[in-house]
Amino acid sequence: MSTVPVHAPADEALLGLARAAGDAGVPVTPDRARGFLEAVATLGLGDRAATRQAGRATLCSGPEDLARFDAVLDAWFGAWHDGDGPRAAPSAPPPPTERRAELAPDAADEGGDAEERLRATASGTEVLRHRDVADLDDEERRRLAGLFEGLRPVAPLRRSARHQPWRRGTVDLPRTLRASLRLGGEPARLELRRRARRPRRVVLLVDVSGSMGPYADALLRLAHRFVTASSGPVEVFTVGTRVTRITRALALRDPDRALAAAGDVVPDWAGGTRLGESLRFLLDRWGQAGLVRGAVVVVLSDGWERGDPDLLGEQAARLGRLAHRTVWVNPHRGKPGYEPVQGGVRAVLPHVDDFLAGHSLATFADLVEVVRRA
Numbered sequence: 197m198s199t200v201p202v203h204a205p206a207d208e209a210l211l212g213l214a215r216a217a218g219d220a221g222v223p224v225t226p227d228r229a230r231g232f233l234e235a236v237a238t239l240g241l242g243d244r245a246a247t248r249q250a251g252r253a254t255l256c257s258g259p260e261d262l263a264r265f266d267a268v269l270d271a272w273f274g275a276w277h278d279g280d281g282p283r284a285a286p287s288a289p290p291p292p293t294e295r296r297a298e299l300a301p302d303a304a305d306e307g308g309d310a311e312e313r314l315r316a317t318a319s320g321t322e323v324l325r326h327r328d329v330a331d332l333d334d335e336e337r338r339r340l341a342g343l344f345e346g347l348r349p350v351a352p353l354r355r356s357a358r359h360q361p362w363r364r365g366t367v368d369l370p371r372t373l374r375a376s377l378r379l380g381g382e383p384a385r386l387e388l389r390r391r392a393r394r395p396r397r398v399v400l401l402v403d404v405s406g407s408m409g410p411y412a413d414a415l416l417r418l419a420h421r422f423v424t425a426s427s428g429p430v431e432v433f434t435v436g437t438r439v440t441r442i443t444r445a446l447a448l449r450d451p452d453r454a455l456a457a458a459g460d461v462v463p464d465w466a467g468g469t470r471l472g473e474s475l476r477f478l479l480d481r482w483g484q485a486g487l488v489r490g491a492v493v494v495v496l497s498d499g500w501e502r503g504d505p506d507l508l509g510e511q512a513a514r515l516g517r518l519a520h521r522t523v524w525v526n527p528h529r530g531k532p533g534y535e536p537v538q539g540g541v542r543a544v545l546p547h548v549d550d551f552l553a554g555h556s557l558a559t560f561a562d563l564v565e566v567v568r569r570a
Contacts, residue, residue, distance in 0.1 A: 207233055212322050214255060217268045219561045220346045221568070222261045228254050244273070260427075267345040272321055325557045330410035330527070337413070341451065343557055347421045351395035351428025352492055352570040354520070358392045365390035395428025396520060398567060399487055401478070403497035404462060405436045405469040411527045411555070412465075413455065415496050418560050420446045420454050431487050435474040435497070436464040469500050471540055472507035475515060483518050492570040493519040494563070496554060498526055501540030509543035516547040521570040525554035525563055 210233055218224035235250035251265050324340060332340060361368065368389035375384035400419050404412055419432045423446040434440045445457035459465070482488050493515060501508050516522050524544060528534050530553025536542060545551060550566055553559040 210236055213251070213269065213272045216272060216322075216325075216346060217251070217255055217265050219558070220264045220268050221348045221350060221564070222255055222264050222268070223257050224255050264346075264348040267348070271343045271346045325561075328527075328531070328555045329414040329557075330555065340414070340557060341417060344417045344421055344451070344560075347418070347425070347557075347561060347564055349398075349422045349426040349430075349564050350568040351398060351426050351430075352520075352568060353393040354396040354490070356392040356394045359389040360392040362388055362390040364388055396570070397429045397431065397487060397491040398422060398426065399491045399493045399519075400430065400432045401474075401493065401495045401497070402432065402434050403436065403469065403471070403495075404434045404465055404467075405497075405500070406466040407469065407498055407500045408496075408527070409466050411496075414557075414560075415554070416446070416455050416458060417451055418496075418563075420451050423447055424449060424454075431491075433478065434458075434462050434464075435471060435478070437467045437470050437474075438464045439474050439477050440464075468502050469497075469540075470503040471497060471499070471501050472503045472505070472509075472511050475508065475511035479511060479514055479518065483514070488515065489518050490520050492521045492523065492567055494523045494525060494567065495544075495548075496525045497540075498528055499524075499536075499538045499541035499544065501538070501543070505539035505543040508540050509547070512544040512547040516549075521550070522548045523550040523552060523563070523566060523570070524548040525552045525559075527553070527555040529553035530555050530559055 211229060214224050214229045214232055231254040232251055235254050236247055239246035239250055248266065248269055251269060252262055256262050256265050321339075321343070324336060325343065327336070327340075329337070329340065359368070361371070365388045368387040371387035371389070372384060375387060376382065378384075400422060402412075402415050402419055408415070419442075422430045423432060423443060430443070431441070432443050432446055434442055440462050442458045442461060445461055446454045448454040448457055479488060512522070524541075526536075526541065529551065536545060536551075552563055552566065554563065
C-alpha cells in the first residue's frame with residue numbers, strides 16, 4: 197500500500213495501523229489512509245473510541261470490514277496496559293510544532309512521552325509481525341497470540357449448480373414467463389440469471405512432528421483462526437505418524453482452550469514424520485467423494501520425511517488431482533539461503549500450486565490472501 201506524507205511520528209504509527217488493516221483484508225487505499233489521519237487529528241488520538249470510529253468511517257467499505265478493523269486496532273494498541281489491570285488508551289500526541297509554544301512545559305513533555313510510546317509500540321508490533329516464531333521468548337509469544345485476531349480468513353468462492361438472479365447473464369425463462377403472466381400476458385422485461393457462488397471448503401494439514409515443534413503453537417493458532425473466523429467450511433487435520441481430525445476441538449472460541457482441546461486428542465505430538473503414509477490414509481478415507489475433493493488444501497510442513505519420498509510424491513500428485521488447489525507452507529521457505537533440498541519437499545514441489553513461507557505472522561497473512569484468491 198502506498199503511504200501518504202508523514203508529518204509526525206504519531207502519523208507513522210497510524211499509517212502502520214492502516215497497513216496492518218490492509219494485511220487483514222480491509223481495502224485500504226492511499227486516499228482512505230489520508231482521510232484516516234485527518235479524522236484522527238480532528239477527533240483526537242487520546243480517545244480510543246474516537247480512533248476506532250475514525251478508522252471505521254474512513255478505512256472500511258462494508259460490514260465485513262468493521263470486525264477486521266476492530267481486531268487489528270485492539271491488537272495494535274494492545275501493548276498499553278497497567279500491570280495486570282485493564283488496557284488503557286494511549287495519551288494524545290502533541291499538537292503541531294507551531295502550537296507547542298502555547299503549551300505549558302509539563303503538557304508538552306507529556307505529549308512527547310505519549311508520542312514516543314505510540315511510535316515505539318507501533319514499531320515493535322510491526323517488527324514482531326515479521327519475526328520468526330521459533331525465535332520468540334514467552335512474552336513475545338504471548339503478544340503474538342493477541343495479534344492473530346487480526347487475521348480474517350475469507351473462503352474462496354466456487355460456482356454452484358444453482359442459479360441466482362443477476363443484472364446480466366442468460367435469460368431466466370421461468371421468471372420472465374411469471375413476470376409476463378402478472379402483466380396479463382403482455383411482454384415483460386427479460387429476467388437474467390447466473391450461476392450462484394458458494395464458499396469452497398478449505399482443508400488444513402498441520403505437521404506436528406518433532407521437527408515442527410517450534411512452530412506448532414503458531415500453526416494451530418492459525419488453524420483456529422481459519423475454523424472460527426473463515427466465511428466458509430474448514431477442516432483441520434494433524435499429520436505425523438498418524439492422521440487426526442481436530443476440527444471440532446478448534447471450534448472452541450477461546451484459542452487457548454481450543455489448543456488445549458486439540459492437544460488432548462492428538463496422540464503423536466513431536467513424533468516422527470510419515471507424510472506419504474498420512475496423505476494416503478487421508479485420501480483413502482476423505483478423498484474421492486469426501487472433504488478433499490474440490491477443496492483448497494493447505495499443507496503446513498517442513499517436508500522432513502522419514503518414509504519413502506517416492507510414496508509422498510505419488511500421494512501429492514493424487515492430492516493435486518482431487519483438490520481444487522494445493523498450497524504447501526514451509527516455515528523454512530522464507531529464511532535466507534534456504535534451498536528445497538529435502539527429499540520430501542523435492543518430491544511434492546512438482547504437484548503443488550503454491551509453495552509459501554510460513555514462519556511469521558506476516559507470512560500467515562500472505563497465506564490467508566492466497567487462500568482467498570484460490
